[in-house]
Amino acid sequence: MTETLTDRAISGAPGDVAAARPARRGAGIGANVGGWLQAAPLTLVLLAFLVAPIAMIVTVSFWRATEFSIIPAFSFENYEFLFGSDVTYRVFFATFKYASITWAVTLAIGFTVAYFLAFHIRSQTMQIALFLLCTIPFWTSNIIRMISWIPFLGRNGIANQTLIDWGVIDQPLEWLLYSDFAVILAFVHLYTLFMVVPVFNTMMRIDKSLLEAARDNGASGLQTLVHVILPLTKPGIMIGTIFVVTLVMGDFITVRFMSGSQKANVGRLISNDIGLLQYPSAAATAVVLLCTVLIVIGILLRFVNIRKEL
Template sequence: MRHKTLSGWLMAMPLTLVLVFFLVLPIIMIVIVSFWRATEFSIIPDFDFENYEFLFGSNVTYRVFLNTFKYAAITWALTLAIGFTIAYFLAFHVRTLTWQIALFLLCTIPFWTSNIIRMISWIPFLGRNGIANSTLISWGVVGEPVDWLLFSDFAVILAFVHLYTLFMVVPIFNTMMRIDKSLIEAARDAGANGAQILWNVIIPLTKPGIMIGTIFVVTLVMGDFITVRFMSGSQSANVGRLISNDIALLAYPSAAATAVVLLLTVLIVIGLMLRFVDIRKEL
C-alpha cells in the first residue's frame, strides 16, 4: 500500500511540480498581493482590506459581475441548444462510424486554430459596410446600416457562441455515443414516438455530457476578457476586463483582489455543478 502511494507520487511528480509552481503558488501570490497597497510606481507589501472595501463599495463591481453572469447565461443557453442538436444529429442520424468521425472532426478543427483570428474574421461580416449590413439593405429589411452589429453585446455573444459551441458538442456527443442503442429500440417497441424518446430516454442519459459542456462554457465565458474587449470595441465590461484594465494601470493589488473574487465565484459555480456529475467516470 505504501509502495503504491510512493510510486504513484513519483510518477505524478512532474505534473505535481508544474501545478504547484504555475497554479498553486500563483494563486497564493494573488491572494497575498490582494492585501497590498499600490503607489503610482510600485506595489508595497501590507495587510490591508482596502482593495476589497473599494471593490465591494463600488457600484461598478456589481454591474460588471451581473454583466458577466448575463454573458455566461445567454452563451450557455445558445451553445447548449446548438451543441445538443449537432451532437444529436451526429450520434443518431449519421449512420456509419467513418462519417461520424469525419463530420465530428470538421466541427473540432476550428478549435485548434487561433481564437483571435477567428474573432478578427467577424469584421467583414459585422462592420458598418460589412456583408450582414449590405445583405439586410439589399433585402430591404433596413434602410441604412445597422450600427449595433459589430462592437456590441450582440457581437460578444456571437463570438462566444462561435468559439465555444464546440465545448458542448464534444462531451455531449461522447455521452450520446455510449448510449445503448437497444434502449432506444425498446422505447420505440413500447410505443414511444421520436419526441418522447428524445425527452424521456436520450436527454436524461446525456445529462453528464451536458454538465461537462456547461462547466467548460461557463468557466471560459466567465474568465474571458479578450473576446469582450475586442468584440464590444471596449464598450462593454466583464470581470476579466476589470482585471486586465487594472493590470494595464499597474494597479496589481486591485487586480488581485478582483481576481480572488472572480476565482471564488467560478469555483463555487463549478463546485455546485460537480455535485451532479462524476467527471472521471464519464471520460
C-alpha cells in the first residue's frame, strides 16, 4: 500500500522541485496563513460551543429570574444568594471531598496497574492486549456502568448476600448503595482509566538502562520504585490527576444516580436549578464552579508541561 502510493506520488508529480520550496520555509506569514486555515474549523467549533457558551453563562449569572422567564439585568443577587447560603459551602466541601478521595484511590490503583503493565509484562503484544483490556470500558456507556452496580450493592444484592452467607453480618448493610460509598466506588470504577493511561504512557518512556543502573548500584526494588520510577512518572500522574479531579468536580449524574438523589455536589446544585428553570442562579453557581476548577488546574499545571508529554 505505502509503496504503491509513494510510487504514485513520485510519478504523479514530475513538476519542478522549486515549486515545493515555499512550503518548506517554516515560519513567516505563509506558514501562519496555512496554519490558520487548517486550524480554522477547530477554532470555530471552540468559539461557538465553548467560548460563547461560557460568555453566555457569565452574562446570565448577572440576570434576574422570575418564575417564568429570565430578565437581562446587572445584579449581583445570584452571587449574594449563593455566597450567603450554608448549602453552597457544604456542597463545595462535598465536591472537594469526592474529588480528593477519588483522586487518592484512582492514583493508588492506577499507578499499581500501570507499573505492572510497564515493568512486569515482558512481551509487547501482551502489554498492548492487557492495556486494551483496561481501556475498553472507557468506550462504553457510563450510565450503563453505573446501573450495573445495582445488583451488586443493592439491599439484596450480591455483596450483602455474600457477607450474610459468610456470617460477617446479620443485617444487610444499608450504606452500600445510595451513599457516599457508592458514589466514590462508581467514580473510581469510571475514572481509574484516566489515571492508568497517562501514567502507563510516561512509564513506557523511562529508559530501562536507568533501572539497570539503579540495580547495579545496589538499589532494592522498592528504592528503585521510589527514587527512580516515581519521580520520572510525575508528569503522567499530574495529567491523570487533572483528568480525574476535573471529571469528578464537574460531575452531577454519578452523584445523583449512585446516591439515589440523597447527596449533593456542585454539579447537582446547578442541575437542580436548571430543572427549576432558575437559569441565572444555575449560571452563577456554574461560574463559581468553573473558577474553582480552573484554579485547581492552574495549580496542577505548574508541575507539568502537557504538550511535551504527549
